[in-house]
Amino acid sequence: MAMIAADNRGLRLVTRYAVLVLIAIIFIFPLVFMLMSSLKPDQQLLQDSGNLRAFLPVGDISLQNYTDAFQRAPVATFVFNSVLVTGVTVALSLLICSAAGFAFVFVNWKGRNTLLALLLATLILPFETIAIPLLMMVAHLPWVGFDGVSWGWLNSYRVQIIPFIADGLTVFLFVQYFKDLPGELIEAARVEGASWWQIYRKIVMPLSGPIFATAAILKFLVMYNQYLWPLMVTQEEGYRPVMVGLQYFFQLNVAWGEVMAYLSMITVPVLAFYLYLQKAFIASIASTGVKG
């Protein structure tokens, strides 16, 4: 009797893992396919996609596609643009949105409730509904540079950065987090004559590591993966980020091996980053679920 029960449990455990593994295969196979294909010459790539060899590093394996991709397109420029735009936006967003969160939670000022409600109302605005009027707007905005005033922001870094620094969700995440910090601590510091800047810098920031990480990861994912906006505002390849740079590989004849090499190059660093900081990534997505 006891033997059968134990066997049953063993069997159930095996089925459970079998189900988990099967689902895992469904989620992972396109990425394995991408990596393996990036190592194969075009002809073999297409032949292999008919059978299981598509997922194995077999046959004529080399890094030739990667070298070819660099020759075909200004890959380094695209990567540099993406890193620059993403990095600067994330940094400025953390600074400006956390400062706003701080002001909304800890500082008593006129109009803060109205303004906070207004910012939260923007959460129901999908970006797609403002993209077209925003395009019109940035095409006519002035800019003061070293060589005087110019009009129009198209084909620049600023058009990819400035509109995305502040957003309702990021401010909201900071507000939610700051609300749970001990308010007495801040009041005590005020009484002792600490300036607001000191309180922000010396008390609030050291206590807020997790929320800074969350906000940074969310912003990073949005910015690095952006497609629609840079597609519209960067016609010059000198300013294009990696996702839009992809179009380069579809002019004239498509070499799928090079495409796969390029896709691997722009995806693997993000995946590695994700696997390394897996817990923080998942926690940051989960925290978007605590609103309401």
Add this chain to the structure above:
Amino acid sequence: MASKFTVSNRTGWLMAGPAVLLIAGFVILPFFLAFAFSFTNQRLISPNATEFVGLSNYRQLLDVTTVTLEPVRDDAGAITMKDGAPEYPSLRTLTRNNPDRPDLAGMREWFSFSLGGEDRTYVLARDVVFLTAVVNTFIFVLIVAPVQAGLALGLALLINQRLRGINVFRAIYFMPVVVSIVVVSLLWRLIYDGQSGLLNNLLGAISFGVIPPVDWLGNPSTALGSIIAMSIWQAVGFHMVIWLSGLQTISPTLYEAAAIEGASKWQVFRYITWPGLRNTAVLILIVITMQAFGLFAQIDVMTSGGPLDSTQTIVFQAIERGYGKQDISGGSAISVILFLIVLSISLIQRWLTREKT
């Protein structure tokens, strides 16, 4: 006291000001501009001054009318048949330069139906492509929202088990979320390929060649479905994580009590898990709906709206006009319509799922 207040006011504005100004300038202002442009003939670059045109952009997009036609009869009065069906007069005689029906000028057939009798009713629209896009977007949302939310809940329950190595599986299921939808779309373009695509080969292999290869993205009847399946595959991990955080807020003592009472698995889910997930369910439904209405990148990368407009979507249309054709006013009008749809649906969802007291 007074001086302390002024200091707070200044600090408050100084610290919140940059974020408030940026959001006002780059989110709220464009939102109002969308309304403003939609009543004009604004173009991205134009030598002519912009004019107020009232509702004409909306009329252009939404104008729909019906015409009922009698079948063509020959001299003897019998209905002329063509390919086994009654023949009807060409619509072109009505919509092109017909002095009797100036209201129909420029309209095209959207679809037609017959209510029993001999007559056939034609639904004409000024912008058939846009209306097709609206229908496609609704199909997309109506399928993706429940299926994705359901699958995500299933995965969350699966991942919530206490098993060794479960975190590895959670990490893998979530993986597609961090990969750009552009990259994902390109990979699936190869998987869906009509000749040597992985999917066709897989289906052929498991059915021993019975299932013939399908050009998934090139066939109007399968293209939208293929994009739906891929979109769910990419985003389901996102909502799995949100369900998971909902599951973890349910007190373990409830489960212990149920175990003591000898409740079945289904009873536990029905009376403990599901009620505990109420708020999460509402949130997930609203978030998926909003995300699904924004469908664009998949279409742009995989099908460009084709074949035969079977994958046109609202956002794809807005971008094609506002950016592709530089018709800011047309694109803005579509954006406003999209916003009104999203707003009314989230209000309806909120009302349907409100706390009943």
